[in-house]
Amino acid sequence: MAQRKSRADRRMDLIDAARRAMIQHGAEGVHLNQIAEEAGLTSGAVLYHYPDLRDLLIEAHHAGMERFYEQRVKKISGIADPALKLITTIRSGLPEGPEDAGVRLLCELGGAAGRNRVYGTLLTTLFDRQVSMYQTILETGAAQGIFTLAHDSETISRTLVALEDAYGYRIIARHHSIGPDKAAELILDYARLATGHELRPK
Numbered sequence: 001m002a003q004r005k006s007r008a009d010r011r012m013d014l015i016d017a018a019r020r021a022m023i024q025h026g027a028e029g030v031h032l033n034q035i036a037e038e039a040g041l042t043s044g045a046v047l048y049h050y051p052d053l054r055d056l057l058i059e060a061h062h063a064g065m066e067r068f069y070e071q072r073v074k075k076i077s078g079i080a081d082p083a084l085k086l087i088t089t090i091r092s093g094l095p096e097g098p099e100d101a102g103v104r105l106l107c108e109l110g111g112a113a114g115r116n117r118v119y120g121t122l123l124t125t126l127f128d129r130q131v132s133m134y135q136t137i138l139e140t141g142a143a144q145g146i147f148t149l150a151h152d153s154e155t156i157s158r159t160l161v162a163l164e165d166a167y168g169y170r171i172i173a174r175h176h177s178i179g180p181d182k183a184a185e186l187i188l189d190y191a192r193l194a195t196g197h198e199l200r201p202k
Contacts, residue, residue, distance in 0.1 A: 011049055011059075014039055018060035023104045027112040027119060030057070054118075061109060061122050067102050068093060069129045082141030083197055089137060090191060091184045093130070093164040095171045103168050110165075130164075131157040141195065148196035156194045163187045 005013070017039035021030045024038075032053055036043045050056035072092050076085045095103040106123070113120040134157035141147035149156060167183035178186075192199050 007049070014041075014046060014049055014056060015060045015063050018056050019063065019101065019105055022057070022060065022108055023101060027057075027105075027108040028116060058118065058122075061105070061119070065106070065122065065126045068106075068126060069133065072130075073133060076137075082137055082144060082146050083195075083199055084201065085137050086134075086141070086191060086195070087188065087199055087201060089134065090160065090164070090187050091180075093161075093168070094180050094183050094187075095168050096180060098172055098174045100172065103172055107169060107172055127161055130161045133157075134160050138195065141197070146197060150194050150196065156191075159194070160187065160191065163190060 014035070018030070018035050021034045021038045025031070025034055032043050032046060035053075035056070036046045039046065046056070047053075072089055075092055076088050079085045079088060109119050109123055113123050131154065135153045138147060138149060138153040138156055142149050142153070164187065167178060167186060170178045171180060171183060188199050191197075
């Protein structure tokens with residue numbers, strides 16, 4: 001006999017379904033019935049867990065964004081060397097490939113952000129948090145004498161995040177000569193100039 005899912009598990013399933021539906025139908029064009037279809041539920045069952053559909057969509061956005069801040073911070077938390085931290089952070093900020101669902105969702109949000117204040121605020125918050133993440137790495141490396149920064153840490157960090165966004169979009173758009181490895185190397189080229197460090201894994 002199949003075990004019934006908990007309320008928390010059902011909500012996580014709905015968040016995943018909402019993400020898939022937004023990727024397929026657009027962040028602004030997605031409808032309740034499309035999310036229900038992705039989840040294999042009725043519209044009424046979706047509304048039972050999320051009476052206000054906007055709450056579900058916002059939670060879906062947060063789940064997609066978690067990867068590009070919380071998970072990256074956790075990934076580098078055990079790395080002592082600022083140079084290795086910077087390399088790891090840059091590489092983890094790019095899509096795994098053109099079908100990367102998390103980045104495709106962020107691209108959908110980016111297209112809607114100019115018309116939807118909530119989406120714009122979410123993306124701005126993510127950008128600022130990523131900038132802060134990079135600043136901590138750069139300032140730690142500079143304080144230890146490992147980096148010689150060519151500009152202030154905020155300027156370098158904003159450029160690094162902007163490069164992630166730009167090359168990430170190119171990967172999702174299936175650019176014929178820019179895959180994840182090439183994009184990472186291009187961003188690292190800038191980081192080498194900005195930090196005065198060779199940024200080569202030991």
